Amino acid sequence: MKLLMKAPAKINLSLDVLNKRADGYHEVEMVMTTIDLADRIELAALNEDKIKIISHNRFVPDDQRNLAYQAAKLLKERYDVKEGVSISIDKIIPVAAGLAGGSSDAAATLRGLNTLWGLELTVNEMAELGAEIGSDVSFCVHGGTALAQGRGEMITKLPAPPNCWVILAKPSIGVSTADIYKNLDIQSIQHPNTNAMVNALKDQRYDEICRHMGNALEGVTLKLHPEVLHIKEQMERFGADAVMMSGSGPTVYGLVHHESRLQRIYNGLRGFCGQVFAVRMLGDE
CATH class of the missing domain: 3.30.230.10 (Ribosomal Protein S5; domain 2)
Incomplete structure (x- = not known):
């Protein structure tokens, strides 16, 4: 079987x-x-x-x-x-x-x-x-x-986010989660507003979801791996609605509501980053 x-x-x-x-x-x-x-x-x-x-x-x-x-x-x-x-x-x-x-x-x-x-x-x-x-x-x-x-x-x-495109770009490095946590200074963390994100999902507010995206590990990874910061800056420049690193990295993703902007961001990233994906949310599956 x-x-x-x-x-x-x-x-x-x-x-x-x-x-x-x-x-x-x-x-x-x-x-x-x-x-x-x-x-x-x-x-x-x-x-x-x-x-x-x-x-x-x-x-x-x-x-x-x-x-x-x-x-x-x-x-x-x-x-x-x-x-x-x-x-x-x-x-x-x-x-x-x-x-x-x-x-x-x-x-x-x-x-x-x-x-x-x-x-x-x-x-x-x-x-x-x-x-x-x-x-x-x-x-x-x-x-x-x-x-x-x-x-x-x-x-x-939680409720699924409003449907949108997700563009992901991973540089040609791997990141050890253990290493990132080892370099994390708890006292200097910029804490995201988790409750605001939960409420944004419940209210189905795409703009609020974008506004409250945050990752306490991002500062550590960006400092250790400047190529991750470069991808984030380029994705923002190409016009993604919100950009953030996922988990301990190094993948950076951007949310894009309008499909017309999607191809431009995708092509721009493919110019210097080997692994780039444009996918949809699953959200409730």
Whole structure:
């Protein structure tokens, strides 16, 4: 039996870091939404009791470092599953990009194996398992648009943003989230207004969503990687309605309401940036 799953990327509309917790993690408040840029995951039952990762992307590990592998292993151990699975990952989302590609692969694996292995877990149960794998996995299990709190595992669903275009540009570097947090000075953070972003989504105010976009990690990444700042400045110059880095970076995205402006921004970015995407919001999927 085979199962095909879609693993969409996310962007942060807002990302705030409140403090460092006793367990070493940071307390965060993030408003996230899914976009129509997705990896494709194929799950196939194996006759032998093993987990096999197949990927043709050299940046995707095919062992226990892979979050999809960890998701399958967690389910096998927690629910005493004796069946094996082959997990094929068609990687479309850039790696180490601040778009939760690995987390989304893990979430898709949890959802798919829940069906394949007949575990009958609820979405909340899968999200709790996801929190054991990584901070963004719980959100990716739920998908759509949500406020994520705690270290990312406390999920409150929100209305989808008004439909618009999202342009993403990733420079040819990867960014380690751990490194960014290590260089973060909690005392000097510029905190975004999370409540204002939540209200803007509830009121379906595109202008207010653009106005209240903010990322507490952006200053650290821009300082360490000037090429990210260059992309942000160019995207603003080309006419995006609002521009921000997603997650710990290095991907920068811009929101564009009018399609007439889209091609100009896309072409301008392609002139100096290798990975550029123009996609729609998914929002409520």
